[in-house]
Amino acid sequence: MNNQNPIVWIFTFEYEGVIKVGGLGEVPANQVKSLSNKFNFTIFMPSNGQIDNLKKKWLYDKLSIKCTGEINPSKLGLKDNNVKNYEIGFYQFYSDHGKIILISGENDFSKKYLGDPSPYNPETFKGKVALYSFGINCYISHLFSDKSAILPDLVHLHDYHVVIPFISMKQVLFKNNIHIPSLITIHLLTWPRYELSFLRACGIDDTQITLRLPSGLKSMKIREIFDLCTGDDKIQVPLLEKVGATICDMVITVSESYLNSDIIPYLGNDLIKFKANFVWNGCDWVYDDIYSDVIDKMGEEIKNVLDLDSDVIISRDDLKKYLLTYKLGHLSSPPVINSTKIINHIKELAQGDVISNDRSVKPFKTSGPLAIATGRISPQKGIDIILEGIPRITQEVPDAKFLLLLLPTEYSLEQITNYFSYIRDYKKNLRIIFGKAFELFYLSHLSADIYCAISRWEPFGITALEAMAAKIPLIATKVGGLQETMIDIRENPEKGTGLLIEKENVDDFSNGVISLFKLAKLDNQINQSSQIRSKLMQEIPDPKIRDLNQKYINYYEKIRENCYNRVEKYFRWKEVSKKLERLYNQIINLYNQK
Incomplete structure (x- = not known):
């Protein structure tokens, strides 16, 4: 040697x-x-x-x-x-x-x-x-x-x-x-x-x-x-x-x-x-660094689009509104896809109502609670479970938004076709970006209220770590490495980072999304009357989460900090x-x- x-x-x-x-x-x-x-x-x-x-x-x-x-x-x-x-x-x-x-x-x-x-x-x-x-x-x-x-x-x-x-x-x-x-x-x-x-x-x-x-x-x-x-x-x-x-x-x-x-x-x-x-x-994402990266590149435009004062500190709600109501429809170039076959397939499906022939996407008209998912298009990733949950979730949270940043492969053409039926049926609630949209990646993570990791099987799940590093509470399935990277708030309220649910269970997924959306809304209404908060609390479908909100002040914000702290302590590449x-x-x- x-x-x-x-x-x-x-x-x-x-x-x-x-x-x-x-x-x-x-x-x-x-x-x-x-x-x-x-x-x-x-x-x-x-x-x-x-x-x-x-x-x-x-x-x-x-x-x-x-x-x-x-x-x-x-x-x-x-x-x-x-x-x-x-x-x-x-x-x-x-x-x-x-x-x-x-x-x-x-x-x-x-x-x-x-x-x-x-x-x-x-x-x-x-x-x-x-x-x-x-x-x-x-x-x-x-x-x-x-x-x-x-x-x-x-x-x-x-x-x-x-x-x-x-x-x-x-x-x-x-x-x-x-x-x-x-x-x-x-x-x-x-x-x-x-x-x-x-x-x-x-x-x-x-x-x-x-x-x-x-x-x-x-x-x-x-x-x-x-x-x-x-x-x-x-x-x-x-x-x-x-x-x-x-x-x-x-x-x-x-x-x-x-x-x-x-x-x-x-x-x-x-x-x-x-x-x-x-x-x-x-995962080596540092929250302050990715926030600074987004502000350095888009801060001036965000203030112009949202009509904010020049000296204002841009909040997470500001980022979300900019993303959903403007940036989705104003990318500097189409998302990167290295396969002509995939590009042509998407063009054939696009009808211009939400996704145009040039693959540009129309932004939402309003902002709202945001759940995101990222990764390859594959049966493994359970994207279909997310889509099947949208009807129930939007009944309970009508302004809910789902943004999926997906990487298509030549093996996924049939799935892409299926996804377009949901894109057309839920124009007020769903957007799918096919390909790498670099301008949106950090921005969407900083804006999201929930990250969905609904895999049928998952050896590890780096995307879940990225979400936690961006302080996004997770809904993840009890499979593979997801069980090791995250902690269920119902099992460990002090250190919990989200919800672990059974795989392929649309009801569990829907209840989890609704519960976390409502929990986030309760944090935003901390100054509201007890009667208003009590009514909102009763809308949380999971009784254990209702109890946690009574025990902890600003519990959703605590989960966000738990997410980042867990990555920082256990999952840095070094x-x-x-x-x-x-x-x-x-x-x-x-x-x-x-």
Whole structure:
């Protein structure tokens, strides 16, 4: 091992600062940032069409590594039928916290896949995995030909997308009689299965690789690993996630609940239990900083739109009114969507009443109690539960507003179509922004009264942390990491951060939203007569919350402060990354053979 900080390679498909689709992209970037003084990081990822953007941002070198060959697209399940030549280049960028190597297509065929700006586009994903795999094989082989090159002390994989490229790397290592410790983070099980023939088409041959089993280190061929992972069920192709967990020296996920409920049972039980652990995700949002950011960028316009005095301090109610009645309809550019297919689908559905053909959104005519949700469009996220709750909620709170900032994927076209029926039916209460609307993100969090995290399953839920960091009380489901990040006010009134409800329960969700909206309104009417407050209190459907409001003055405001304090104490990236540092060192010290 070198005398300097240990070298860690990161394999991932997304990385904040390069390209980010969902929560996954934030994790490696923030872990690297938090631990860059302890480890020397190099991130490997497909270019995803980002090379020109990064050239404007960081210094870079194009590495002199020749990587060419032939590939049969039909064996990958791609539409290109004839054997193709691939050409791959390596662009090394120097970021503030480590090197980032983008694996890039250098001819038209390779660019089509590696350069697709949608990391998980189903039409190009398999080609991207295959070419990433060939690229990693070329890179590691080049290091062995360059006697002065330094190998990593550890490789950290993020999700199944990079498992096949890592197998390719391990085969080169085995040929050179080297084992490098490895760790895989499973952020979310997605149950991918790939036939052995697909791995062969990605360049995986019969070279053995070394893996860590309960009995110790063992060398196996890929067919033997497949057999090990299928067990007695020889008909079923093994999960690629299970293969990844099996071949790595440690498997981790993002919460203890998800580790025990899903990762260990579905990815091998005793095969991985001895080497399984968890590391929480984090959030570094600082409330005062995001407020200042919004005021610096929009403060003058807010005062003009709302006709406020120049010396007035802009309140949360002011921000909400500006957001709902003006800013929604006055974005400087349409929300960012990297898929033409998605953009065209939304244009076909838009009728101009709420969302126009150019994807602009009409603002509300009035402000009101605001609930927000953010994230990918996926059945996992339970957006349909929110939409199904709107009829009941708006009966009790007619001026309620729901703002959903959603990231569509090519897999979500049917859901987008379904959402439009609610957009048309609830014009006074619902707006959905499809794509990344950077101007709205902080603003909506500062304005919201409730954040909805209604997932059917949720390994962790970074968006819930972001909401708490913005002092938004949560309604969240009792699944996965959400049970660890937040505290139900009914169970712990002193430290509670919101309400935990059963998943897929529209009644629980509706009652929770109504209760928190009414609770917030009671805080705003603290100076009203006891008769008015008593009437409003009786409108809270949850009796435990009614009792809490009688016990605590300004209880809604207390929940808001509890949210921020919990993030500050337990979930800053520097804090949660301390455990990852321990695990890194633990795995490296298992071998310590370099």
